[in-house]
Amino acid sequence: MNPFQTLTAEIPVALAGLRLDQALSEIFPDFSRGRLQTWIKSGAAKVDGAVLPPKHRILGGEYVVLQAEVEPDTAVVGQDIPLEIVHEDDDILIIDKPAGLVVHPAAGHSDGTLQNALLHHAPELAGIPRCGIVHRIDKDTSGLLMVAKTLAAHNALVGQLQEHSVQREYLALAQGAMTAGGTVDAPIGRHPRDRKRYAVRNDGKPAVTHYRVAERFPRHTLLRVQLETGRTHQIRVHMSHIDYPLVGDPVYGGRPRLPPGAGPHLIACLQEFKRQALHAEILGIVHPATGEYCEWQSPLPDDFAGLLDVLRAG
Template sequence: MRKAPQYNRIHRPFPLSPTVTRSRTLTTEIPHELAGLRLDQAMAMLFPDFSRARLQTWIKDGHALLDGVTAIPRQRLLGGERIELHAEAEDVVECAAEAIPLAVVHADASIVVIDKPAGLVVHPAAGHPDGTLQNALLHLDPTLAAMPRCGIVHRLDKDTSGLLVVARTLEAHKSLVDQLKDRSVSREYLALVQGAVTAGATVDAPIGRHPSDRKRFAVRRDGKESVTHYRVEERFPHHTLLRVRLETGRTHQIRVHMAHRHHPLVGDPVYGGRARIPAGADPALIEALRVFRRQALHAARLGLIHPETGEEMAWESPLPPDFEALLCLLRGLA
């Protein structure tokens, strides 16, 4: 897999001008082998670049013609009919564009890779109606208004820094969602945890909503499958830097799994409890641990198959200054 070189961070709206397809007409003949299937089932096979839900919406909205006649999703096929699909991206974003600086790692006509800073919320939500990555993306590239959630296919917590990919076309969106589902997207994180971790391991423990606090998540028997792999990257007397690889992508997954293993992330205000100060720590380290008020988690590496070219691509992000400074203190180098 090709490793991308180090990049220069761009702290201004990046001038992107790809060709983004908003409307086009696709035609094909229904193969006789698909006779007996419903139209939406057949179209999902014939137009794999689009999800079945999106195809059903287009059919219901009259964008699909069968032998020149407006079709319905459950219409049964005989085989040999000619299907004409008017694929059109519609503006689905209600939030406004905002000139928020972003670090663009990679950009082409299909995808944009962003290095998100800690403190930036990904999607507008209660308590964060604006000032989000989604607002920033609309300023970076207004055509993303035509994409579901501006093309964001996976997320990072507000105070987690690092890499995430954004789709710029419906075809790229479908491809990336499928890659996430079949776990072919590679996501590696650096996590600083409390305590001495002796060796790497895998946490295979289902995660669901906390039974009494709806803002938190917990390992629970009736939760969704959640698998996290980790190995030791660097050891300190009372802390461990881990390299973590996600197999699934549940909300707060790394934070919940490491707390479940009794090694919560340093600075985690939800799952970490009070800051643990090592005995004999010098004043600078004590102060650094006390003021580090976000989870020490960084999405350091992202790998995927390019939706258009099929090329395996990967990017790496250096640790942000606050994280690196804390590690330097732990190493006794500061």
């Protein structure tokens, strides 16, 4: 594999006034600021054809060409873990992730992750930042995830995420009876007391979630949710913030809300659903190589579908 790949981008006007290294860290978030500074100083990053110092203040609208040298990630090893591959070609992989599978190794999950599985399936992904994973979904959320197989594809997909042009639609079962859909536009940051949680807070990062009603039940609502941004736990935090937390959410869900006159089977199903009822159903992107719009859809997993059947039966 060629360790050098050319990445290109136009610096958004919104980044005007930042230092060049700061702007590039926003555009290419999978590379550290130190690595980007090294590339800038060595002439590997050119702005409108010129080599500029890291401290140069950008105006916005400049065209950047970056000759990126990526070292293989040897910290994560491949493991023979089954993958549900929805689509694969020379540039991208689309994975249907089951609930319970962690995406990246982290404290408490050093192996047995999607990243380990991807490296076993395609060892060349070691040369791509985060082994090609450009976005993630929570461990106990199921559904579609995209993976880049080349640096160029990685750059293109990250760009689409930053431009909010990726189509991501989730099915979510919320507690409470909603009368209509809406939008939650509320910044999200770390919870002030619990670092493992997130919360709506004024100094958080911008976060926008759109939702519409798909099906109503006496004390629950099935929602179709679209993300405009992609903050950690965004749907879960936003739905809890407006007092419609997701069924089964162990962190933001609170106590189960039982329908009036619910039978023992329904009560048991709601109490025993121990993960957030959230499924990444639809994923749509512009293919980084062909330029064509592509879209995939994932069926609901059995546990989520079964819970809906019980709710429909009353």
